[in-house]
Amino acid sequence: MRSSWSIPVGRLFGVDVRLHLTFLILPMFIYWTDYAAHQYVSGGRDLALVGIILACVAAHECGHMLAARRLGLVPKAVILLPLTGVVLYDESKAEKQNPVLLWKREIRLALVGPLVNLALAAFAIAVVAASGRPIELWKWPFLQAANIPKSIVWTNLYIAALSFMPAYPLDGGRILRAVLSRQLDLAAATRRAVAISSAIALVLVFAGLFSDSWLTMIGVVVFSAAQLEERALVFQSVLDNVRLEEVMLTDFATLSPADTLEDALDKAVHSLQDDFPVVRGSDMVGVISRQRILDALRSEGNGYVQAVMNKIFDVSLRHDSLGSAFRKLTARSSSIIPVVEDQRLVGIVTLQNLMHSMALLAESRKLQRQNFEE
């Protein structure tokens, strides 16, 4: 996620929270609209308004993430944009699901976010009503740094209403994609939804130039969010479509169970590999990592690879998908998978080489698709 235009800001419910760079435009934007309206700015209150928007988006995304957990998805990171967010899921831990369940799940998941905001708005109205102060809910402008309680209500109402816009990855767009995915496969449905969304974003940006500049702002956010989702999708399609034979290392060092640990360490020093298959004749008998060799040497002194190697390991076949290899790696928290053919070792896939090759593959697929579409 190096180039996702976002910065890490912390963790929430075990999920990495990142702030998208468009969020940094928001304070400037609010200052500017405040100044345009009153010819003066009140810094503290404007900042409070930014804080309210951030908190309402975060609450919305928390709703999605908690619901996702219940439905068996594992959220990995959430990127907050002004007015919306994008949750990235750990696809290596997701099971293959029945497509019918998938689109129903998607719709349920999409509805949770706006419901959270509607509930918050109702709660804020109730609190203000209980305090006995007049809230002037219908007095323009709705979002205004000078009236914080009213801004809380309207921020939530705006976020809820915007979420229903059929602009993927806003929730309305997700529902649209879920409906499209009944006819198309998920990748095609997403691409269609992203195209519709980009068109809507463009209209908003231009409409905003001639009317309310908030529309331009929303258009930019929708466009940025759609780009983020498309990247995640490219990554997923790489996981599903790339065969191990395309990424496995075929030029690698092996160890023998009869090697001493000192010999093994010596080989490890002369290789870039962190993990080694242990082979007797042409049989795979174990795997061992450089770290394990070092640890054993430190604690027990010199011995044989046989005694310290890991004898329980998963193997994959040439034609297995990258995604399946990832799941095996994370399930056993190992860092190497031997690739075999007729019991014979033909390659290895390591966590180290996967990280590297996935990024390359994602880029090359994207290039191929762009060429194809032109």
Ligand SMILES: [Zn+2]
């Ligand atoms: Zn949402």
